Structure formats: C-alpha cells, structure tokens
Amino acid sequence: MRARFAVAVVGVSALSVALVGCTPTPTALPDVVIEHEGSADLDGDETVVALRAAQLAQEMAWNSGDFTLSTLVQTTTPDAIDDLYREYLSFTFRDYEPEVHVGPRIWAPIAVASTAEGAELTVCLADQDRSVTKSDPETSYDLSAGLVVTYTVEVDDQGRAALGRVSGTQEACDASAAEVLTFDPAPTPPEKITEGDIRKPAGK
DSSP: OOEEEEOOOOSOGGGGOOOOSSOOBOOOOOEEEEEEOOOOTTTTOHHHHHHHHHHHHHHHHHHHTBTTBHHHHHHBOHHHHHHHHHHHHHHHTTTOOOOEESSOOOEEEEEEEEETTEEEEEEEEEEEEOEEOSSOOOOEEEEEEEEEEEEEEEEOTTSOEEEEEEEEEEEEEOOTTOOEEEEESOOOOOSOOOGGGOBOOTTO
C-alpha cells in the first residue's frame, strides 16, 4: 500500500543545531510516497536514522542544486556537503545530461558495529536505478537482487552524518526489508544547469 507523508527529519539530534556563519535556505520539504515499508530490526538504530536523514537531504540538495538547504546543513557534516558539491559540479559540467533522483538510496541495515571512526554499517543495497534525465525518465529497483555493502559512517556531536568509506562485495542478499521512499511530485530534470543555478555551500 502506498502511503504519503511530509518529510520530516526526526530522530536526529541535529535538528537543534545552531547554525553559524551563514543563513541556510529554508527547506521546502517535499512529500514522499512510501513505496515499500521498511521492516529491518535496525531501522531505529541511531546510526541508521542519521545516515538515512543525511542521504534524504543530500538527494534534495542534488535535485535543487542548492547546497545551503537547512535540512542538509542540519543532517550532514560540512566535509560531506563539500564532497557532494564537488561531485555535483564534476557531473554537471562534464557534458552529462542533467539528472535528478526520484528518492534516496534503497538499502536495508544488516549490522552496526562501533569503530574508532564512528560506526561500521553493513547493509543490503538493492539493485536500483533512481536517476532520471529528460531523455531517460525510467527508474527501477529490485529488492530481491541486492549486494552486501559496508559503510563507514561518522556521526558528529551534533548528530550530523558523513558517509566515509564504502566497501562493496559480490555477496548476494535480499533487501526485502528495505524502506523505499519516492518524492511526490517527482522531480523534473532540467534542460540545462548553469553556475548561476547553483547555491554553493558556506565558504565556497
């Protein structure tokens, strides 16, 4: 059953963070449709919640080209925002067709282990294509065809998450416990992106 709700980043202490040095753009939160309800035992784990909130905000920033969004600033470490911004510029100005993402990455948490860097999160990452362009509007995902992936996740003292190393494997897994969220209305890919369309992170 498809359910619709307004995105609210909850369960992350970063919501009370004091923003210093810039005035972030107030985030116009999109609605999302729950295409598939998550059912993993670890869905309520602090590391899982923090990373999901950060990844959702990062997709919103990518789709809008706005890296000052308050939701992004409150959930994602400054270094991770800079990395995302550089990736966006590299993709956008390399003659690729502009793309938007219909929702965040689809994965089910399998295990969480504490490390010196924060946490090591093992997930089942579903086979997925969540990007659309003007010429290729089709998306797909297959929860039955996943691969085991390990994320190194750093969560700072304000609850903001950064995705560190990503270690993939060829180990197959079933991602049927994954939550699948899709933006509604669906984002529309632009014909062209110019530098004037982009809002840079603070300090850039």
